[in-house]
Amino acid sequence: MRLQTMQYALILACGCMVVADALAADAAGVVKTLKGTVQVERAGTSSGAAIGSEVYGSDRIVTGPQSSVGITLRDNTQLSAGANTILDLNKFAFNTTTHDGVLDATVKRGSLAVISGKLAKANPDAVRFSTPTTTLGVRGTAFIIEVGGNGEGAR
Template identity: 60%
Template sequence: MKKTLFLLATAFGTGFAPSALAIEDAGTIKTVQGSVSVLRAGQKLAAAPGLKVQAADKLTTGADGSVGITLRDNTLLSAGPNSSLSLDKFAFNPTTHEGAIDASLKRGTLAVISGKIAKASPDAVTFRTNSVTLGVRGTEFIIEANGKDD
């Protein structure tokens, strides 16, 4: 009995709790025009201003769609019509400005204005298309991908 109580006290004392397992938000959708959806853990969500974006989210815009996202490090992403964007990895420490961004554009266009992660560590920011991987060396760039969505 003492052993069980000790294990329970240790587990809760180290911060193990359901809230500790929560996924951290990568950013926020700021603007939406036309048809835009977010695929998260197999569920399709309608994109709307204020919706939090998480690592592993896949954003898709229709022929009339576009979406603007501000990530927590102040990176700005703007996907145009007929785009498919996956935020594969996002981590950010607001104190040190260290972190990583790894995103994939399967099709469409993406305008990027880099934030604090790229300024602190350009090698930690990567954008991929079906044919190329971009490392960030500047602060503003546009990517166009003519591939097919998976």
């Protein structure tokens, strides 16, 4: 009977590790730098970002006045959002083995500097950045997007 209990415990432990790995894999990236006030809006809630905070493919990142945030995505894409920016990460998926996936983001207002990662290098057509008036395909390795005025603050 004791052997059976140990087997169940081992199965449960392995299952928990698989679930934890799957949840961690869902994170699009992590906050690497932070200045001022930065909010992450997710599933109708808002929380303050901190260095090390995970961001997900459906998050909205909002920077305050005189604030900025640097995010590194799982494919090593680097995003740097300036003051008064609203950035929607519409979708992010990345396979670390094949480098397949998708990156779809919208800059509603403010500025975003981008250094492309493995996804854009392997499949440029899978990476898209949009603004209220333009959609950009990635063909280079580094670029800056600026949306003047109020942009579109509402989701």
